[in-house]
Every structure is written in structure tokens, then in C-alpha cells.
Amino acid sequence: MKSYTSDQIKIPPGFWEGLHQLGIAAHDVARQAQLPLTIITESIVTTAQYFAIWEAYSDLIGDTAQAIIELATVFETAKYPPTVLAPYHARDYRDALNRMARYKQLCPPEGLLINEDGERCTIDLEWLNLGEQPGPSLLVGITLACLLELGRRGTDQPLTAQLVEFSEPMGDVQALEAYFGCRIRTGAKRNRLTLFRRDLDRPFLSYNEELLEILTPALDRSLDELQSNRSITETVKWIIKRCLTAGRPDIQSVAKELNVSDRTLQRRLTDENTSFKQLLTQARHEQAIEYLADPSLDIKEVAFLIGYEDQNSFYRAFRLWEGDTPSNWRTEHFSTG
Template sequence: MTTTALDPHHASVSASITQAVLHAAQRLGLERDALLHACGLQEAQLSDPDARVPFAAQEQLWQQLASRLALPEPGLVLGQNLAPGPFSVLGYLLQSSATLGDAIAAGLRYQRLVGEGGELLLEEGDGELRLVYRPLHPELPATRTRVLALMAFWVQMMTPLLEDFRLLRADFGHAEPAALEPYAEVFACPLRFNAAAYALVLPPALRTAPLIQANPPLQHLLRQHAEALLARLPSEGLIARVVTLLGAQLAHGEPDRAELARTLNLSERTLQRRLAEEGSSYQQLLNDTRQQLAERYLRDGQLPAAEIALLLGYSEPSVFFRAFRHWTGLTPGEYRARHGQAGG
């Protein structure tokens, strides 16, 4: 699963994560005002937790931290001193998820709310669940500090949420350092250096593990707020946001256009007008989304067609069957059989 490609020259990060990094630095004895001055930030830029600051400024902050902290791996220590609270809506959204898989899905969906300094992906195979992070500017020395801080923070946040959290392995894109003790203390698992990517490798069974702080009502409110914040970010068109929201709504029944418009802070009329300006419509996107999901479910799994109909928000399987034949000229059974022949 990937995110929308971003222009690295216009990448930004949330003020809340910048505040969290500064608080961690203060706990380690660094002077806040000196750090702000060194990276060209003002206190006023950080007062609103939902505000954004240029990623380039935060890169400067990480560079300052790497040079001012006389530690073998300053990133690991900074990550252990980051607190989930200042991460605002995303931190609370992850903590209140029903399962670790749900939390990871939320992290993938809303990662841009925290920052655009890299891409978080989920890969599964060979008996592993790999949470991979691909940073912007991997060649910069400060990137190592930043990514290690994020990885240490993820482990620190996930550990108390699960009864039996453990890692199979931790992968690092840099060469093996002389001192491994800081890594062993944070990750408590086998370590692999000079890897293709930075990654935390988990047992697949942890995907369905329930989280101790699961809170469905809070989760619903936080998702609404997260979607509204995501809709304000640039570089992702309205069509892409509507398609994502439709995918989320379909799992709960017939999509509600009015609710979707409210989530985007738009009226229904404005939503229709802006979609028309992008060459589409709500109904076209709903049909396209249903068709794409239906074809994926039929190709990738063994779900009965009646269950797929429910997942796509249809109250009756017969309505889904008619729609699918209209889209493809095939029944769901014929499509699945044909795909099976193609795949064999």
C-alpha cells in the first residue's frame, strides 16, 4: 500500500510532531530557543497542533540534534523520549484502534498528517509482516537520526498496547555500527544492517491482536477529524480523497453522500461542482470504486459473492450481480473462473 507521490520541495510536517521532537530534546538537556533559531522556526508556527511547517526546517532540526547530542545513536534516545500525545489526532487514533492491523491501516491512511518526510508501507510474505519506512533524502546524515527516532518511538508506542508485542527482526539501511547495545535495548530482536530499507518485522499473527486501549466510539470521532485534516492537505486531488472515503464507507453499508461531503468540509452542491471540474461525479466514483473493489475481492480471495455484495454496500446480492454484469459483461462467478484460468 503506497501514498500519493509528493513533491519533496513542498513537503511539510505537522507542528505537533515538531513540538514533540523539541520536547524530547529539552528532556535531554538541549536549549529550545537555540534549536528554534538554528532551524529558522518561530514559536508562533508551532502554537496550532494542526498547523504545518516545512519539512526542510525539520530536517535542519534533526541535523542540529544529531550534532549537539553526544551519544552513539542520538535518534534512538530521542525516539525513547518522544511522547504519543503531541502527535495529536494520529497518535490517539492508533492507540484507540481495535487491533494492531487496524492501527497499522490507520497509520498508512493518515501518515501525511504527521509528515511528508517519507513513505510508510506494509509488506507481507515469507511468514513476516514488514512495516517499511522509505525516507526522503536517505543520503543525508540527519536522516539516520530521524528514522531511528521514528522506529524507536513506534516500538515504544506499540509495546504497551499489546499483551505480547514482539519483533521478529529490525532492518536498517545503514552499515552496522560499532556499538550494538543501544539497538538491542530498544528493539530486543535480531538486527540486520545494510538492508534494502528500514523496517520493523512482525509476526503475521499480531495483525489480529486486540489492542488494550481499543475505543470504537472515540475511534469514529477521531477518524472524522483525521479525514477533515487530510482533506486540507495539498497535492492530493478531490477525486482521490472521495474514492478513499467511499472505500471506508462501503464497509458499513450504502455510502452517505451528505456525510462524505461534511467530512470534506463541503456542501453537497459544492462537492458535485468540484468533482465536475475534475471531470467526474459522485455516482461515477461510487460505481468505479465498487467495480474496482469487487474485481479485487473476486481475484484475491474466496469470499462468497453474497458477502462481497454486503462489503460493497448493497442491501441485496441480486442488485450487485446486475451491476457487476453491467460493468464487465460477466457474472461474479464467471469473472472469478476466468481470472483463475488466467492466473493458472
């Protein structure tokens, strides 16, 4: 099941100017992406066009790592769109990251899932349009780099990450390690930025309460309008699906993303004759069926993708859902398809 996000991506106002500062002409990117030159003046593009633009930029600059570092550092804060400007003017790094994760829903195709545990804070990148092919490696890298860059600019401190994980090759790993200030792991199961939790308490020198009082209500209204297009049941199930690869989501984390209390969320779900536990089970079941239909994914990977660290637990759950093992279901599915 797809998310409620539309196939419309907003190009940041300073994107083409940023490329120009790197010596890359916008028309060269358009030609490399095999897109009409009019794409340069368009503020909204499709997901396919957006991915093609990032792939073209990566091809033109040569090395993915170099492209990530140069674009993350050259992009001017004055050119930030409202969804990034609000985090930049947040009270502290934690507030900034939470705002970024919340308002990222307005800027598909990527979303962010934040989790604080012990001395670390992990931020997982998830694709909002479920079922879509993963986006370009460069887009993954620039998204995580910009999260660290946000902290560095807001605090005016040379913050470093604790660990960065990428599922795909990212070019010059040593250059990325120098930029992030930590070890880079490629070929990982997820795309994740791990920060030092202590850094989240650092105040932002760019904090601007008056500006936030203007930006926050407008962004919240846009987000509410986006979410109101679906029932609370559908919205919660969508959020659960997006969060499954980071583990088993709980009602508190989903309620926080919806900006309501967990008690209010449970009451609204009860009004629609369901519960969080039921939706979690449905989300896992639906995602299991979708992933098993993809022969490129092995059973162990499917179990991980729907939030099971133990493959045996996934087998037991699947037997309850379908009355068969995942392997047998897959064989029968393809033999009859």
C-alpha cells in the first residue's frame, strides 16, 4: 500500500544555484538526466524526474562522496525552504531534528525516523512512498549529511557523528569519514546517521522565536491538511509501515509524530473500531505479502524489513496470518502467478 504522499517533489529554491557554485550548469544536469531544459524553471517535479536529476548530478561530478560533501557545505542557509528554515531556527539540536522529521513529510520522497537510546541518537532514512525503488545513493548521502550540517550551523560547533551507515556504495569512503568525523559503514541493512545524544542538548545560536511563531502554524496547517486526506486508521498504518525497519514502533512514537497524546490517538482509533496493536499486525502482514512477492528479497531480509529481529518469530506470525510458512507461500504465489 502506498503512502498518502503525492508524486510531486518540490525543488529547493537554491538547488540550481548551489550546483552553479560547484561549476555545474543546470542545463548540463537536465541533458544528462534526459529531461527537457524547462525542468530548470519548474518548482515541482515528479519522483522519477527528481531521482533522475540527482543521478545526473552524481554522474557529472564523478564521485558520490565528493558530490555529497560539496553540495552539503555550499548550500546557503538563506536559501533553505520553510521546512528546513524552521529547524535551523529551532531552540536546540534536538528540537531542530524533531522539526526536520515532522516537516519532512511535506517534502517527499524521503522521511526520517529518530530514536534516542542511551548515549546515542539514531536517525533512519525511510522512503515515504512504500513499494518504490530506493532513491539514488547521492540523495541518501546528502540527506544524512544535511542533518549533521544543520547541527554544525545551528550550534556553530564542529560536531561529528558517531557512525554513518549506508546500504549502497558511496564512493570515496575516506572523504566521507573525514567529513562526518566517524567510521562509515557501507553495505548495511539501513541508511542511518548515529549522533552523540549529548549533542542534542546544544543550543542553537540561530534560534529565532519570532520567526518560529510565524513558520510553525503555517507548516502545521499544511501537515494537517495532508494527513486529513486519510482516516486516522490509514494514517497510523502508513506511519507504522514506514517505521518497521527500525524495529517495532509503539503508540507513543506514532502519537508524537501526529502531534497528539497517545491517549488521544488510542481514543480516535477506538472510534474507528480498531486499536494500535491491530494496525501493527495488519501493517506487518500487508508488508510481508508485498515483500515476499519480490523474489530478490530473501526470507531473513523480509523478516527484518517488517521489524522482526528473530526469523523464527516471523515464521510463527506468518503461519497465523496465512496458515503456511513464508517459503511455501512464496512458492505457491509464483507457481500460480
